[in-house]
Amino acid sequence: MTADPKALQHIIQKLSHNFPKPADNIELIRMYAGPGIIWSSGQVHQRHRRVMYPMFSAPQLRVYLPIFQHNVYRMIEMWKTELAACREGRMTTCVYTWLTRLALDIIGEASFDYSFGALNNEGSELFSVYNNMFIDTALYPSKTELLVRSTWKYFPKSVLRLMDFLPLKNVRRIRQIRKAFDKEARKLLRDKDEDFASGNEVKKDLMSLLVRANASENPKNQLSDAEMTAQMGSITIAGHDTTATTLAWLLFELAQSPDWQKRLRDEIRDMRSSVVARGDASFTVEDLDSMTYCMAAIKETLRYHPVAPNVRRVASKDDKIPLQYPVRSRTGELVTEVPVFAGQEMWLSFCAYNRLHQLWGDNADVWDPSRFLDDRICNETGLGLFANLMTFSYGPQSCIGWRFSVMESQAILAEVLESFEFRLACDASDIQRLPSAVMNPGVMAPCVRGNLSAQLPLRVALAD
Ligand code: HEM
Secondary structure: OEOOHHHHHHHHHHOHHHOOOOHHHHHHHHHHHOOOOOOOOHHHHHHHHHHHHHHHOHHHHHHHHHHHHHHHHHHHHHHHHHHHOOOOOEEEEEHHHHHHHHHHHHHHHHHHOOOOOOOOOOOOHHHHHHOOHHHHHHOOOOHHHHHHHHHHHHOOHHHHHHHHHOOOHHHHHHHHHHHHHHHHHHHHHHHHHHHHHOOOOOOOOHHHHHHHHHHOOOHHHOOOHHHHHHHHHHHHHHHOHHHHHHHHHHHHHHHHOHHHHHHHHHHHHHHHHHHHHOOOOOOOHHHHHOOHHHHHHHHHHHHHOOOOOEEEEEOOOOEEEEEEEEEEOOOOOEEEEEEEOOOOEEEEEHHHHOOOHHHHOOOOOOOOHHHHOOOOOOOOOOOOOEOOEOOOOOOOOOOOOHHHHHHHHHHHHHHHHHHEEEEEOOOHHHEEEEEEOOOOOOEEEEEEOOOOOOOOEEEEEEOO
């Protein structure tokens, strides 16, 4: 395992072609989502990335701000209705569940012009299959499942392919999810292909743009039908729980830090006054970007609670990994590079990188957004896609949706915090991290001590 900046850069960026994802990791992704962008590697991955990248560019993402906003307004109205029925004017609710449903509706509408119906609990068929999938497939494994899981990395690729057919409860559940995604995605693609072919106005969702971008690609670089279909599961799985979980941790931190909560709310309300004064109804991208306290709190939460704390890679040939911070061996020798051999697996620890004292200072183990307001951060490594963080990974297989996620977080935070006040519903130390399985080795969702399911109960009231 490493968190050393130079080592991470070597493995994940400079020589990433020599350090692919391990075969069992790739196979698990294929089982969940099919042959989409997250599953692919090498030149196939370059093809996926090339076709998909423009859809996640900053100008393109502006189109989605109204989608983020109108979905969060729906959630706010539901909270207000529930609060109106509470005699004390305060309710304890699982904000994690709310946020995951909100993020699912957002990703459905923005990415596929598809309604999961998650927020109003009138879910589509796909929602009922997808709901709770990580709990069903990752938590509470049987003894046989545990045995398979701990040994399958030693199986050759040809055997791994047969995992799909194992008569195990979690494998059956994963198959059910992929089948449901395939069915919906095929239907959506057919409609979008027809729209495109008949010259109808192309909708603005990612999938419609993907159909158009793919059609105008050189035929040898085009994505196949199976690859196109697999993007629906890939984007939903990669983009839904990750953002929702980060936002849940942010509300948890704000619930413990009334001063920060007030500072952010004051900033949002000041901005709202300017929006009203200029005659607008909602925040623009520029408004959101200029809320520096909110942005600092989002960055700090991404640093402190990286939902994908580690990723795995395997060396395809012998190599020497350089170190930025040399270590002293037991014999007193200064080690500046570490040899690895072909087939050796490595864990790249983003959570440890995000807390390196050399980069983040002595209070790296404390949630403190003010580090992003002054010049305290040491920027010498230049790693990371956003705010020097490794949370979205780095290099050719880094997160393609990071801008989407940041803008979505800004939009949701601004609306929710303007209207509501959050307090802890239990002791902060009873909220723990629970690894679920979106990206092997797992998204760190909040849970309450002693209860093995993802949840974050908070006390919510209308803000003064
Ligand atoms: C807080 C939110 C998010 C976090 C922390 C996050 C983190 C990551 C990380 C660490 C990876 C690399 C995984 C690896 O190398 O094994 C990744 C890849 C990916 N993410 Fe995200 N992600 C987030 C949100 C999103 C969103 C909103 C979308 C889409 C709308 C998205 C789409 C993807 C895709 C498609 C990949 C695969 C990219 C490739 O292989 O080229 N992510 N993400």
